[in-house]
Amino acid sequence: MPRTAYVNGRYVAHGDAHVHIEDRGFQFADGVYEVVSVVDGVFADEDGHLARLSRSLNELDLPWPMHPMSLRFVMREVARRNRVRNGLVYVQITRGAAPRDFRFPVDPVPTLVVTCRSTKFSAPQQLEKGVSVITIPDIRWARRDIKSVALLPQVLGKQRAAEAGAFEAWQVDPDGTVTEGCSSNAWIVTQEGVLITRAASNRILNGITRLSLLAEAAAAGIPFEERAFTVEEAYAAREALISSASTFCVPVTRIDGKPVGDGVPGPLGRRLRQAYLAHVGVPDPVTGPVVTKL
Ligand code: PMP
Helix, strand or coil: CCCEEEECCEEEEHHHCCCCCCEHHHHHCCEEEEEEEEECCEECCHHHHHHHHHHHHHHCCCCCCCCHHHHHHHHHHHHHHCCCCCEEEEEEEECCECCCCCCCCCCCCCEEEEEEEECCCCCHHHHHHCEEEEEEECCCCCCCCCCECCCHHHHHHHHHHHHCCCCEEEEECCCCEEEEECCCEEEEECCCCCEEECCCCCCCCCCHHHHHHHHHHHHHCCCEEECCCEHHHHHCCCEEEEEECCCEEEEEEEECCEECCCCCCCHHHHHHHHHHHHHHCCCECCCECCCCCC
16 A cells, blocks of 8 residues: 655655755754654554654744644544554654755744554564663763754664664663663663663653653552663663653563573563553553453
8 A cells, every 4th residue: 555644734655755955854953753653543642742742842942833733633644544553653843944054044934744654563572572772872962852853873873782683772871870772761670679760851852651651650559760770770670671652661681681680571561561551541552452360
């Protein structure tokens, strides 16, 4: 089936979709984006993603390209035209096309691109066995809280992870603390059973999945702390996890080749994943509905 993209007011064939060569997203990475998962037709955490998009736009003085309600409609229409029931919707907004000049154009006309593709989210094996991560220096800028399209450090990090046979790379600040993955937030569970993830600040992207997982942990009475943790603490953890819109919550069972805990996914990670999908209101698209043994 031919794919369809939305570009600046028009639904166009994916292969013909294009933006101008002087688009500031292309010239300067002067833009932001969001990714929303569609799970069984449900737009997961859509309000949170749009709120973060609003914040990212605001931080960069970028105008909304259309009313947020219209954007919700376009996202649905792109999903519908691509017949996606399980997939990812990408929204990219830049400061538009203008003659090359670092300074903002006087009357910017933002570029808006919305695309959607089907995905299986994770392979069943990644949930059964967990995934591995490597640690790398965090070489990003000081405004990681903005979901900017400038993703070169993450491109390099993900490539290093792939070359090492790992799923994700955890970025590490000069003080030895883990900031986050290249496209996910990082979590550990201490030997005492306390869930730890870094507090929101300009050092990380405040994941929408992260926020929902924290709310679920609080509601379930799971002890948690929002604080930085070191790579050494992660090596000594009982469990480790990553979270993102495209993976929800996936167990990490190896860090830099060392097994986490006993090297198999732990119960808290499983519980959090189930809680997240219950919060979205859908069965797990990877494992199907959870059957509770009586
Ligand atoms: N950190 C980074 C750097 C990311 O790219 C992502 C994925 N968007 C996340 C964290 C997770 O955020 P979310 O749960 O909103 O997908």
